[in-house]
Amino acid sequence: MPARRRSRQRALQILFFWDARKLDINEAVTTFYSSLYGAEQEEDTGDDYPAPTDPDLFMESLVRGTAAQSAELDQLILKRAENWRLERMPIVDRNILRMAIYEMKDLKTPPAVVIDEALELARRYSETDAVPFVNGVLDSVRKMILPETDVKPAAG
Secondary structure, eight states: OOHHHHHHHHHHHHHHHHHHHTOOHHHHHHHHHHHHHHTTOOSOOSOSSOOOSSOOHHHHHHHHHHHHTHHHHHHHHHHHSTTOOGGGSOHHHHHHHHHHHHHHHHSOOOHHHHHHHHHHHHHHHSOTTHHHHHHHHHHHHHHHHOGGGSOOOOOO
16 A cells, blocks of 8 residues: 555544544644554553654644644535535544545645545545545545646647
8 A cells, every 4th residue: 555545544533533523633643653553563562552653744733733723624515515514424424525625735745646545535435426526525625726727628
């Protein structure tokens, strides 16, 4: 599995935990690392959880950026998710949308890549009907925030 795909999966898990539990985002990241690396400790060093030897910087940037901008991201989602209130959206779908919009808007990942990865997350972690919903909302938001990425026919 490509490293960035794994990072996105991890980020979604943390964002789900953060959103469901209403935690501070740094606490959610620390808890995630503790659960990920705590089971790998073989020696009793006196620490309950060892410090991770290989932090996932891309995952952390997705998580922290998404959480920091969640209010703004939610407004973009609400403008394009017709007849949906955020609190009625499944937590997984809401956080896939937030994370994907953040990545498109702020990390400048190509929109086609972001949308494809978001759809893979929806296929893996959500219901079947989430895929067209996520696709529609993300494409609509992309057109709103990145209109220059529209594909135009060649003149000629």
